[in-house]
Amino acid sequence: MTNRQIVLTQEEGNPQHLPKFSLGSNVVWAYVEDHDYGVVVSRVWTTESVHTVTGWHYLIRLHPNSSSYPFCKEDWAFEKDLELLDEFNSSGGKFLE
Numbered sequence: 001m002t003n004r005q006i007v008l009t010q011e012e013g014n015p016q017h018l019p020k021f022s023l024g025s026n027v028v029w030a031y032v033e034d035h036d037y038g039v040v041v042s043r044v045w046t047t048e049s050v051h052t053v054t055g056w057h058y059l060i061r062l063h064p065n066s067s068s069y070p071f072c073k074e075d076w077a078f079e080k081d082l083e084l085l086d087e088f089n090s091s092g093g094k095f096l097e
Contacts, residue, residue, distance in 0.1 A: 027084060037066055039061050042058070053078065060076070
């Protein structure tokens, strides 16, 4: 099988790499031009896929003020692409509600 993917539930994640964000955390895509943001509603630990994507992935329910909300209510994000919304706002990022 060439495109094998293993997805583990949040309880089975990697004990050496605890998740950075909890369910219910308000997060923002901090390193892209349009800073969509929302709340973490699920997370999974993934390994071995077509691309190198080993690590925590978070399902984010977008805030209605996010630029993508009109056509996308939820989206997946890599842990390294996210930041806590409060930290983003206080560090001089574009202020988001």
